[in-house]
Amino acid sequence: MRKLPLAAAVAALLLSTAVAADTSKKHDKEQPADAPDAALVKPQSSTSEGSVSVEGHSIGYKAVAGTLVLHGSGDKEHEPTVSMFYVAYLKKGAKASERPVTFIYNGGPGSATVWLHMGAFGPKRVVTADDTHTPAAPYQLVNNDYSLLDASDLVFIDAPGAGFSRLIADDKDPGKRAEQMKDREKAIYGVDGDGHAFAQFITEFLSKYGRWNSPKYLFGESYGTTRSAVVANILTNEDSVDLNGVILLSQILSFDNSIDGPESNPGVDQPYELALPTYAATAYYHHKLPAPPADLDTLLHEVEQFATGEYAQALMAGAQLDAARKQAVAEKLYQYTGLPAAYWVKANLRVSGGMFEHELQANDDTTTGRLDTRFSGPSLDPLGKESEYDPQSSAISSAYIAAFNDYVRKDLKFGDGQRYREYADIPHWDMSHQAPGSHEALQQSTNVMPDLAMAMKTDPNLKVFLNGGYYDLATTFYAAQYEMDHLPIPDSLRKNISYAWYPSGHMVYAHEPSLKKLHDNVARFIESTDNAKH
The missing domain is CATH 3.40.50.1820 (Alpha/Beta hydrolase fold, catalytic domain)
Structure with missing residues (x-):
């Protein structure tokens, strides 16, 4: 989870x-x-x-x-x-x-x-x-x-x-x-x-x-x-x-700089700006961009410039940002992330990692991975605000834990009678x-x-x-x-x-x-x- x-x-x-x-x-x-x-x-x-x-x-x-x-x-x-x-x-x-x-x-x-x-x-x-x-x-x-x-x-x-x-x-x-x-x-x-x-x-x-x-x-x-x-x-x-x-x-x-829960640290907008290129790369991977560029490198370069330029300036303006400019920035965010402009406006241009994971493929009742956004899985709560689990972690953890428990005992001859704790x-x-x-x-x-x-x-x-x-x-x-x-x-x-x-x-x-x-x-x-x- x-x-x-x-x-x-x-x-x-x-x-x-x-x-x-x-x-x-x-x-x-x-x-x-x-x-x-x-x-x-x-x-x-x-x-x-x-x-x-x-x-x-x-x-x-x-x-x-x-x-x-x-x-x-x-x-x-x-x-x-x-x-x-x-x-x-x-x-x-x-x-x-x-x-x-x-x-x-x-x-x-x-x-x-x-x-x-x-x-x-x-x-x-x-x-x-x-x-x-x-x-x-x-x-x-x-x-x-x-x-x-x-x-x-x-x-x-x-x-x-x-x-x-x-x-x-x-x-x-x-x-x-x-x-x-x-x-x-x-x-x-x-x-x-x-x-x-x-x-x-x-x-x-x-x-x-x-x-x-x-x-x-x-x-x-x-x-x-x-x-x-x-x-x-x-x-x-x-x-x-x-x-x-x-x-x-x-x-x-x-x-x-973490995009996990940045809403608990209002006034610090860096996480939103620094996560935007990953949002764009993920939307590109899942074919959610309305007008995708020819390649990922081109997209990332453009998004990085926007994130530290126009987007950063809009977030810095805070309550002083007028509605027309907010809408214009939201439209660009839609082009770069696939999330509707209306969603960006409603989120005050600030979408956390959990929100993005829940919403990118929401029309398919699908949650996007966190550790690896190439992964997807069924949404636990399609009406929720944020993702409630990580599809990538769920996809591979069992394989790693089972393989190591078997290997350490059979090959390395260590750990009999002990529990190997993942965390x-x-x-x-x-x-x-x-x-x-x-x-x-x-x-x-x-x-x-x-x-x-x-x-x-x-x-x-x-x-x-x-x-x-x-x-x-x-x-x-x-x-x-x-x-x-x-x-x-x-x-x-x-x-x-x-x-x-x-x-x-x-x-x-x-x-x-x-x-x-x-x-x-x-x-x-x-x-x-x-x-x-x-």
Whole structure:
């Protein structure tokens, strides 16, 4: 189901017959069943071996499915707080100091990393329908021709409380355990606590596997991009860990730019302007434009100019906008989105993502997808104002969850007797954030642009690669571009940022041609920033 505000957008973020790989295995020991938290304070692991064919090249690897235990800070530095689950794929025969390592995670906040693992870069990939609902099991798990193992070792990390990651409350007294758990949730379930947990995990991993001198990368999707900005700054400026690159997929750094629930933040009209190109691309895809242009690129260029020009000026006018001008703008919005001019006028020229998803195909009682607007599904309430679920999420989630649960137990030999949680059970996510240079956490819509900027300024060699889908209404591509254009960095560092856009949605890799392009682009980025090769 589609969720709204957690600061409007957060809870709704992700949050995303073939030849199988050789799966010859060597196992250390099996993970014990879910047990009292006392069992979580000890790291666990299961090791296996396999190979994957990436675009015609075979790569042998060692896979480690396991946990690392995080601890508190200050006077609680010896107190275990989180058992974090990961799956690491390490290329066999590679020299650690010359082999890049990429830390990969989804968003949520509080999402497991099953999506990037089974859909994008792991050695196995689950097959799903391109823009329609994937039929029920059995699902097909195939060799991933576009695994990123050809370019880097991979570490897929589940957020605290998600997947097999668990918060630790190990006091023997039940009452004290409950209080301990509340303390853990308060400390970790928030922008800053989550960022420090991931940074601590990364430094522990570097020590455990001897990877301190390896080229290092972060790859975050959705809220994972928010996390990456925070983690990059922590690693660079608190842990003295310079990164070679930060790779962002479906970016959201400033939550004021989200098109989820912007009506709860009146006076801030940027989300409507920045979402308009995605509305236009979606209407073009579903053949809803009254006079469609020859190609998508032409349309997007024209709409971007209109969104930041005439449309932005009309919204800025507010109540001073006269009826004739409002009607003229509404007519243009109809040409670009397929929604009737009368609807735009009635909506005061401000249509949220949920409204657009509900209305674009309303004549067919059909709801348009949010994470990927190429998807559609039956409307739950044809008379409603906004969509009440996401057809794309409903279309593919079961395939990912089933495939991973089967794979992790049968191939990776981990998780017997445990429940794999798609999302953490988070009672409250603290969106306040203490940005670099601030004396306290700011009570405002989360904005981690200063964090990424600080990491780039204190490490002027840090490279950033932004990727996004044209059909993503959860984190719109034009908003991501806008954020990068407004990142508070000197002009000399602008060259350190590169971009790639895809004819896909939030989970770019759900569209196989885009997955290939994403793989090739990211592999090229890693190669160009790997100092062992230059």
